[in-house]
Amino acid sequence: MTIRRIILPIAAGFTLIACDAAKDALLDVSTPDIVTTEKAQSIAGAQSFYTAGVGEFSRFIGGDRAGSSPLGLNLTGGLLADELISARTGTEPLDSRSINPNSFPADTWIQVGNTQTRLIRAARLIAQFPPATGGAAQLALLHAMLGYTYTITAEDYCNGIPMWDGKSEDQPATATYTTDQLNTMALAQYDSAIALNGAAATTNLALIGKARTLVNQAKAATLNSALAAAATLVAPVATNYVFTTTFATSSSGLNNGVYDWANATRNFGAVNKEGVNGLDYVAAKDPRVLIDGTKIQAGQDGTPVPTLNQYTKPDANVTVASGIEALLIKAESQLAAGDAPGFIATLNAARATNATLAAAPLTDPGTSAGRVDLLFRERGFWMYLTAHRLGDLRRLVRQYGRGIESVYPTGAYFKGGAYGTDVALVPSQTETNNPTWKACTDKLP
Numbered sequence: 001m002t003i004r005r006i007i008l009p010i011a012a013g014f015t016l017i018a019c020d021a022a023k024d025a026l027l028d029v030s031t032p033d034i035v036t037t038e039k040a041q042s043i044a045g046a047q048s049f050y051t052a053g054v055g056e057f058s059r060f061i062g063g064d065r066a067g068s069s070p071l072g073l074n075l076t077g078g079l080l081a082d083e084l085i086s087a088r089t090g091t092e093p094l095d096s097r098s099i100n101p102n103s104f105p106a107d108t109w110i111q112v113g114n115t116q117t118r119l120i121r122a123a124r125l126i127a128q129f130p131p132a133t134g135g136a137a138q139l140a141l142l143h144a145m146l147g148y149t150y151t152i153t154a155e156d157y158c159n160g161i162p163m164w165d166g167k168s169e170d171q172p173a174t175a176t177y178t179t180d181q182l183n184t185m186a187l188a189q190y191d192s193a194i195a196l197n198g199a200a201a202t203t204n205l206a207l208i209g210k211a212r213t214l215v216n217q218a219k220a221a222t223l224n225s226a227l228a229a230a231a232t233l234v235a236p237v238a239t240n241y242v243f244t245t246t247f248a249t250s251s252s253g254l255n256n257g258v259y260d261w262a263n264a265t266r267n268f269g270a271v272n273k274e275g276v277n278g279l280d281y282v283a284a285k286d287p288r289v290l291i292d293g294t295k296i297q298a299g300q301d302g303t304p305v306p307t308l309n310q311y312t313k314p315d316a317n318v319t320v321a322s323g324i325e326a327l328l329i330k331a332e333s334q335l336a337a338g339d340a341p342g343f344i345a346t347l348n349a350a351r352a353t354n355a356t357l358a359a360a361p362l363t364d365p366g367t368s369a370g371r372v373d374l375l376f377r378e379r380g381f382w383m384y385l386t387a388h389r390l391g392d393l394r395r396l397v398r399q400y401g402r403g404i405e406s407v408y409p410t411g412a413y414f415k416g417g418a419y420g421t422d423v424a425l426v427p428s429q430t431e432t433n434n435p436t437w438k439a440c441t442d443k444l445p
Helices: 043-062 073-080 106-128 135-156 179-196 200-217 220-234 257-264 323-336 340-351 368-382 389-398 429-433
Strands: 084-086 161-164 174-177 242-244 268-270 291-298 304-308 319-322
Touching (some): 043 106, 073 084, 073 135, 073 257, 073 389, 106 161, 135 200, 135 389, 174 179, 200 220, 200 242, 200 319, 220 323, 257 268, 257 304, 319 323, 323 340, 340 368
Antiparallel strands (some): 084 268, 161 174, 291 304
């Protein structure tokens, strides 16, 4: 993994916000400054690193505009899963589950490294040079975001990947981390954020992240107990809680990557029932998934794609965690415990927050398999294009015993040929130049 040294540009400033917190003013930096090693050793330098780290996390989740890249993991993961399709020549290998690590999406892998290194450095500097007020809140946020960086990377990438070991600044080195190790590292970051208790919004963010990671970490045999622990963690989170990244309208600032790559330039498009197994994102006309199937447009390569309205402007938010996700974790815990009535009631409690959904409450499918299908369908619609879906597909295989070809897009690929067998992202080909890493340990779900 490429490791950037301590001299780095300040990203245009963005903060993550909760719906119950005042929105901070966005900093719109057209020409990045350079923070030298010497200047970083100060309160002002620490604040610059804090701003840069938070901006990188926004890119990690939601990407940036076409031309400057990168693609965020909500888009890249969604393309390998069933949320989006390729409408740009050269991106078919990822979409068709036949990944070519020598090309697209190399920039997403670079962003993983950028985000990890900048968040670690920012946290160290804020701890050493805290501002007069608010230092604990800033540090807690950095720890929570670093936790999500590890959690989502573990969800989306293969087992055994190289990341900075976090030790030397002067002679940075990588180590190969297993998926289990990434999850353990994530849990430690969430615990640090919770212990700091910097702000209620950040504490809830960390609680949901920790619960998400505990569930991911579980084996099939330990899933029930992990879900019970996760449900207890998120029980205090209010249903209306939302924590989002924030993007800017200015072309010189961070822009929502899905808007730019799927709306403004139509490199990728919305899809309905991709490869047999995909969810009916278009045909369902679900209010949680904003796709207009009556308006078909041509993608970059001529592929006809329905109009995606999920993110309709450059500064559209991407949800990182929410009270709805907390309810979905509770529902899955009830399902695991054999409480079918409670499971349905909790799913309907989430749907009650939307008038259209409240008018169509769910009923019990009547079978264990049907309930699992319903759970992951609800998760798919509630958390569409928010960097959750690929992790969910992998869990269906790993924890619920579903066959890979019954979960992932499969069969004939719409641009010709057939879908491949990949189930996870892999580091870019340039990573093989790293003398400590040559390939994934395995590419299993």
